[in-house]
Amino acid sequence: MPLRRDGTASVKHDGRTEVFGTDAVVPLWVADMDFAAPPAVTEALLARARHPVYGYTLYPDAAFDALMRWLAARHGWNVAREHIHFCPGVVPTLYAAVQAFTRPGDLVIVQPPVYPPFFSAVRDTGRRVAENPLIERDGRWTMDFDHLEGCAARAGAKLLLLCSPHNPVGRVWSHEELDRLLEIARRHDLVVLSDEIHADLLYPGVRHVPLATLTRPGDRVLTAVAPSKTFNIPGLGLSALIADDAERKAVEAAFGQLHVGASNPFSLAALEAAYRDGGPWLDALMRYLEATRDEVINTLAHRLPRIHAYAPEGTYLMWLDCRALGLDDAALRDLFVHDAGLGLNAGISFGSGGSGHMRLNLASPRAVIRDALERLRRATAHL
Numbered sequence: 001m002p003l004r005r006d007g008t009a010s011v012k013h014d015g016r017t018e019v020f021g022t023d024a025v026v027p028l029w030v031a032d033m034d035f036a037a038p039p040a041v042t043e044a045l046l047a048r049a050r051h052p053v054y055g056y057t058l059y060p061d062a063a064f065d066a067l068m069r070w071l072a073a074r075h076g077w078n079v080a081r082e083h084i085h086f087c088p089g090v091v092p093t094l095y096a097a098v099q100a101f102t103r104p105g106d107l108v109i110v111q112p113p114v115y116p117p118f119f120s121a122v123r124d125t126g127r128r129v130a131e132n133p134l135i136e137r138d139g140r141w142t143m144d145f146d147h148l149e150g151c152a153a154r155a156g157a158k159l160l161l162l163c164s165p166h167n168p169v170g171r172v173w174s175h176e177e178l179d180r181l182l183e184i185a186r187r188h189d190l191v192v193l194s195d196e197i198h199a200d201l202l203y204p205g206v207r208h209v210p211l212a213t214l215t216r217p218g219d220r221v222l223t224a225v226a227p228s229k230t231f232n233i234p235g236l237g238l239s240a241l242i243a244d245d246a247e248r249k250a251v252e253a254a255f256g257q258l259h260v261g262a263s264n265p266f267s268l269a270a271l272e273a274a275y276r277d278g279g280p281w282l283d284a285l286m287r288y289l290e291a292t293r294d295e296v297i298n299t300l301a302h303r304l305p306r307i308h309a310y311a312p313e314g315t316y317l318m319w320l321d322c323r324a325l326g327l328d329d330a331a332l333r334d335l336f337v338h339d340a341g342l343g344l345n346a347g348i349s350f351g352s353g354g355s356g357h358m359r360l361n362l363a364s365p366r367a368v369i370r371d372a373l374e375r376l377r378r379a380t381a382h383l
Helices: 016-020 038-047 059-076 091-103 116-123 147-153 176-187 245-256 265-277 279-303 329-339 366-380
Strands: 084-087 109-110 128-132 135-137 141-142 157-163 189-194 221-225 241-244 308-309 317-321 357-363
Touching: 038 176, 038 265, 038 357, 059 265, 084 091, 084 176, 084 245, 091 157, 091 189, 091 221, 091 241, 091 245, 109 116, 109 147, 116 128, 128 176, 147 176, 157 317, 176 189, 221 245, 241 245, 279 317, 279 366, 329 366
Parallel strands: 109 128, 109 157, 157 189, 189 221
Antiparallel strands: 084 241, 135 141, 221 241, 308 317, 317 357
């Protein structure tokens, strides 16, 4: 039976009116899942709540150990404990990295269409965005390496914010692509912050390569990871930054200027339980999401052929190309919200290459997704 999330102060559900102007939409937008978190996480939170003092909290050895074991087992990445710094979320880490490695007016490279905070982390801090747009080739999104070289060489950018796996296009970057990116970064002394928050959400036949596993001495690479997307606990606000001493300490200093920490007793209990015991739950989730993904692609191809779905290699997000409907972005949003009763993220909010697209969150019960597709079919029938 689907979980009812209305009335829980859920951004995804209770925030519909503010975002879409109405609550009469099926919420398939913000990236959290309409599935219960792993039982091990709930049990750990209940156990911690039974102790009635919720005071200032240290980072326990068990939290470090659980994260390190997970990264080694799932991604073949052996991380030293001293290279881990717990943070209050990946988005705050983007902001902190921009402030740590650039000055106001400097250029920061982003690769649109991309998660909107990549832009705001740059602009809100007085830096300038250097766009290195992804290229669509034969139905697949790739990096434009020649243009990236130009951003680093001619424009003089200092920092690259990498989304890996990529939100919203769903690419899981290959070993070869990441090697080429690192070669450019080496030539131009670029710092690279790799946001790998979706790294665990992989479909069969795909392997995520942590960028840090490809580095050489002297490479300036930082990685942001979190249990939030993997185990559906984003509201608990905890992530980890992994980097060598110099780069890690620079970001720590940026957080320190605001006296911002991440020592929440519940967040740490959830992280430890998720990484220690959540593997079977995640495997079952990905089997379910794979079937949903494939059904959406098949339904669109046969019943809504003017909407093309890029099959994500990772994440539970699907990038929909709606340009064949012949609508501008305002009309496209109006079609989804008012004609179909669907709340999706408008592609234009993801920057260059996003116009005419929508982002669909697949992480709801399959009956909800089927209903959404039928609503969309009816709404587009007259076009």
